[in-house]
Amino acid sequence: MNKIKIILAGPRGKMGQEALKMIEETQHFELVAAVDSKNDGLQVKDLSGAPESMEAPVYDDMENCIQAVEADVVVDLTRPDIGKKHLELALNHGIRTVIGTTGFSNDDLKRLTALAEEKSTGAIIAPNFAIGAILMMKFAKEASKYLPDIEIIEKHHDQKLDAPSGTALKTAQLITEVREEKSQGHPDEKEDLEGARGAELEGIRIHSVRLPGLVAHQEVIFGGVGQVLTIRHDSINRTSFMPGVRLAVESVMNIEGLVYGLENIME
Numbered sequence: 001m002n003k004i005k006i007i008l009a010g011p012r013g014k015m016g017q018e019a020l021k022m023i024e025e026t027q028h029f030e031l032v033a034a035v036d037s038k039n040d041g042l043q044v045k046d047l048s049g050a051p052e053s054m055e056a057p058v059y060d061d062m063e064n065c066i067q068a069v070e071a072d073v074v075v076d077l078t079r080p081d082i083g084k085k086h087l088e089l090a091l092n093h094g095i096r097t098v099i100g101t102t103g104f105s106n107d108d109l110k111r112l113t114a115l116a117e118e119k120s121t122g123a124i125i126a127p128n129f130a131i132g133a134i135l136m137m138k139f140a141k142e143a144s145k146y147l148p149d150i151e152i153i154e155k156h157h158d159q160k161l162d163a164p165s166g167t168a169l170k171t172a173q174l175i176t177e178v179r180e181e182k183s184q185g186h187p188d189e190k191e192d193l194e195g196a197r198g199a200e201l202e203g204i205r206i207h208s209v210r211l212p213g214l215v216a217h218q219e220v221i222f223g224g225v226g227q228v229l230t231i232r233h234d235s236i237n238r239t240s241f242m243p244g245v246r247l248a249v250e251s252v253m254n255i256e257g258l259v260y261g262l263e264n265i266m267e
């Protein structure tokens, strides 16, 4: 079996360091290069937190990297503004891409879906790679048919750049596929302090907590007459995301067009 040749963007990040270990441990994966915001010309093994045996070159620019090495898949674990740029670049070169980076708007998704189709190239944007989080979203979608009054509380570490989280947005979007739009709370309610009721997506309130010590956590709370249902998921460390990254890399080799959400490729 031919190895899947990977370019990893963001190798020094919290997710990037885990992804390097996962790639090294996966026999049918090969890291052919990394894209970092600095360290152009170094080897991946020279980066802090990288496995000592990784002999792939580091580039500080995705375009240069794609021109220089032969790759099957770009994996991006960087930051919202960069992830979009890298996906666009990779698609324009016809290279399959897995994006774990969050912060994509509906307009971004529409534009990039059209580009992936135009280039007949596979891409996966996964707001959350953890299997438990996918199940939490799936169960929340199901529960919303019966208990349509819903609030989401997502909690992340305080280095996160985007709010609400990609997972919270995806959860709310999945719910809107089966739940009629409705307003929640008292019709006359008013915020005495702006933001007290959180953000809103088709009536669903989303509250974002950012604190040191947290990793990635979400509760979807359903209120009914005389009862409350809470569906909760916790990633307690970033190894929780790696089986999903592996699955996405394997799956993107066999798809055309853009898939948004790992639930669409899980059996």
Ligand SMILES: NC(=O)c1ccc[n+]([C@@H]2O[C@H](COP(=O)([O-])OP(=O)(O)OC[C@H]3O[C@@H](n4cnc5c(N)ncnc54)[C@H](O)[C@@H]3O)[C@@H](O)[C@H]2O)c1
Binding pocket: 009, 010, 011, 012, 013, 014, 015, 016, 035, 036, 037, 060, 077, 078, 079, 080, 082, 099, 100, 101, 102, 103, 126, 127, 128, 129, 130, 159, 160, 241
């Ligand atoms: N989909 C998921 O399951 C999942 C899980 C965790 C994090 N995330 C997302 O993944 C992204 C990364 O998260 P993190 O916690 O590792 O963040 P991080 O801040 O630890 O790492 C981001 C890395 O990107 C690098 N970077 C910045 N600009 C770059 C550029 N131009 N080229 C290459 N690298 C560049 C930074 O140097 C940094 O090392 C975030 O968007 C986060 O929301 C997704």
Ligand SMILES: O=C(O)C1=N[C@H](C(=O)O)CCC1
Binding pocket: 102, 127, 128, 129, 156, 157, 160, 164, 165, 166, 167, 168, 215, 216
């Ligand atoms: O650490 C982060 O940042 C995470 N981001 C994703 C999101 O925005 O949903 C997934 C969980 C971790």
